[in-house]
Amino acid sequence: MPEYATILFSEVLKILMLLVPVLVSVAMIVWLDRRVWAFVQKRRGPNVVGPFGLLQSLADALKYVFKEIIIPASSNKVIFILAPIITMTLALISWAVIPFSEDFVLADINVGILYLFAVSSLGVYGIIMGGWASNSKYPFLGAIRSAAQMVSYEVSIGIIIINVLLCVGSLNLSDIVKAQENVWYVIPLFPMFVIFFISALAETNRPPFDLPEAEAELVAGYQTEYSGMMYAMFWLGEYANILLMCALGSILFLGGWLSPVDIFPFNIIPSPIWLILKILLLFVLFALVKAIVPRYRYDQLMRLGWKVFLPLSLTWVVLTAGYLMYFNLLPGN
Amino acid sequence: MIAHAIVFYIFSLIAIVSAIMVTVSRNTVHSVFFLILDFISISCLFIMIGAEFLGMIMLIVYVGAVAVLFLFVVMMLNVAQQKNEWFVASDSSSHIPIGLLVSLVIFSELLIVIGGWKYKAELQESINLNLNLNLTNTQSLGYVIYTDYVHLFQLSGMVLLVAMIGAIVLTFRKRSGVKTQSYLRQISRERNEGVELIDVETKKGIKIDA
Numbered sequence: 056m057p058e059y060a061t062i063l064f065s066e067v068l069k070i071l072m073l074l075v076p077v078l079v080s081v082a083m084i085v086w087l088d089r090r091v092w093a094f095v096q097k098r099r100g101p102n103v104v105g106p107f108g109l110l111q112s113l114a115d116a117l118k119y120v121f122k123e124i125i126i127p128a129s130s131n132k133v134i135f136i137l138a139p140i141i142t143m144t145l146a147l148i149s150w151a152v153i154p155f156s157e158d159f160v161l162a163d164i165n166v167g168i169l170y171l172f173a174v175s176s177l178g179v180y181g182i183i184m185g186g187w188a189s190n191s192k193y194p195f196l197g198a199i200r201s202a203a204q205m206v207s208y209e210v211s212i213g214i215i216i217i218n219v220l221l222c223v224g225s226l227n228l229s230d231i232v233k234a235q236e237n238v239w240y241v242i243p244l245f246p247m248f249v250i251f252f253i254s255a256l257a258e259t260n261r262p263p264f265d266l267p268e269a270e271a272e273l274v275a276g277y278q279t280e281y282s283g284m285m286y287a288m289f290w291l292g293e294y295a296n297i298l299l300m301c302a303l304g305s306i307l308f309l310g311g312w313l314s315p316v317d318i319f320p321f322n323i324i325p326s327p328i329w330l331i332l333k334i335l336l337l338f339v340l341f342a343l344v345k346a347i348v349p350r351y352r353y354d355q356l357m358r359l360g361w362k363v364f365l366p367l368s369l370t371w372v373v374l375t376a377g378y379l380m381y382f383n384l385l386p387g388n
Numbered sequence: 389m390i391a392h393a394i395v396f397y398i399f400s401l402i403a404i405v406s407a408i409m410v411t412v413s414r415n416t417v418h419s420v421f422f423l424i425l426d427f428i429s430i431s432c433l434f435i436m437i438g439a440e441f442l443g444m445i446m447l448i449v450y451v452g453a454v455a456v457l458f459l460f461v462v463m464m465l466n467v468a469q470q471k472n473e474w475f476v477a478s479d480s481s482s483h484i485p486i487g488l489l490v491s492l493v494i495f496s497e498l499l500i501v502i503g504g505w506k507y508k509a510e511l512q513e514s515i516n517l518n519l520n521l522n523l524t525n526t527q528s529l530g531y532v533i534y535t536d537y538v539h540l541f542q543l544s545g546m547v548l549l550v551a552m553i554g555a556i557v558l559t560f561r562k563r564s565g566v567k568t569q570s571y572l573r574q575i576s577r578e579r580n581e582g583v584e585l586i587d588v589e590t591k592k593g594i595k596i597d598a
Contacts (some may be wrong), residue, residue, distance in 0.1 A: 133420070134417075165524050165526065166444050177452060179452075187463050198463075202460055206453055273573070358571075
């Protein structure tokens with residue numbers, strides 16, 4: 056029994072070592088998002104609390120904690136409370152398989168990429184459950200919109216992942232990074248990277264695809280009835296998901312923990328730093344898109360997903376497979 | 389090993405209980421949520437017996453896509469109204485004989501499958517696949533599907549395609565009088581076809597919607 060206890064203790068310690076930095080960086084990334092947004096619009100952004108306003112998110116979180124949690128009388132209470140918990144949990148468990156360096160990964164499983172894809176496809180449940188359980192029109196419409204949107208864009212993300220897997224020959228995330236030692240996949244698969252980026256925006260309900268919470272039409276979409284800590288959990292889960300999508304993008308296309316060139320000043324920088332820098336780069340792009348692009352109309356969104364991205368990525372799968380087959384480059388041969 | 393077995397049985401218990409709750413639960417949306425829980429615990433069972441690829445595909449396809457569409461439909465139902473009319477609706481009683489027939493067929497199929505379990509050892513011997521045990525199960529599944537059983541695989545794809553086309557044909561109908569937007573026309577509009585300058589005579593005006 057004591058050996059089980061020691062295993063349990065060390066695993067819990069490892070999980071905390073990963074999750075606490077993730078949660079802190081989620082708070083910081085919200086600040087970065089608002090600062091970039093303000094920078095584009097020539098505003099100041101949050102700059103009062105702490106140095107450069109860095110502690111703004113903590114102040115906000117503190118405010119949420121002290122607000123009253125209101126549960127509507129006509130809501131379905133169990134599901135209403137479960138929804139933010141599910142969003143938050145799903146956003147956090149996916150970090151278990153992200154490799155930060157060659158030996159720094161919590162769970163180095165064989166089907167890492169499928170695990171990430173599965174968890175991100177479960178993410179829609181938090182939103183649907185919240186929207187339905189609120190028993191109110193605006194949240195319900197938001198939930199329906201987001202269900203259709205996330206299912207549509209998952210398809211193209213899945214096919215883009217197949218493109219990368221064809222070149223790697225393994226579903227293990229560390230193997231995917233190691234396969235990019237010579238050339239990052241952003242170069243040969245550049246169109247796929249662009250489509251992945253846009254689909255990731257839609258998958259995480261970011262502007263210009265934030266129709267589930269379009270404030271002009273739906274108040275706040277599925278979050279309308281939520282308040283206090285439960286709203287904060289939706290909000291944390293959303294940003295943790297955005298960070299995760301950035302991490303997935305940098306692992307699939309930007310070479311994960313690898314340094315851009317393997318020469319002196321670059322290769323002494325520890326590998327996790329490189330991954331974090333790449334995640335930050337993608338996140339700044341996410342924030343810039345939010346600031347400069349107007350919101351899509353819903354039918355345009357569906358058209359983009361099914362009539363543009365799906366055929367394009369499918370064609371690219373055929374092209375990649377044909378190229379690899381013709382030049383005998385298929386991994387495993 | 390014991391911990392592994394305990395976790396396995398916990399997941400099996402959750403799977404069975406939630407499967408029962410799917411049928412017992414009065415609220416249709418709750419039924420779907422229990423169905424999702426069932427799918428998740430079954431995929432956990434797959435992962436625990438070492439079939440991690442199947443487990444993950446189960447999560448992605450069933451939980452991530454199929455169950456979402458289920459929820460989509462079921463959430464549109466009026467749950468409060470349904471609760472009061474439990475089994476008293478006159479039109480649903482005519483479906484009971486067909487329902488019984490279907491459940492009888494499924495029950496006998498289950499009996500055959502469980503009966504086959506007795507001959508499991510013989511069945512396994514009769515499989516003449518030469519699997520390389522050093523490969524991960526994703527790779528070996530790929531080798532088997534795309535080499536030995538490629539025709540069956542293609543055939544099942546065809547069945548799915550026919551089902552898909554059938555569903556589209558059944559639900560697709562051209563409605564008249566629907567205003568749609570053509571992206572090509574919106575982009576290719578020029579100023580001279582969109583704007584027209586007219587001299588309006590005083591006290592007469594013009595008709596715009598001509």
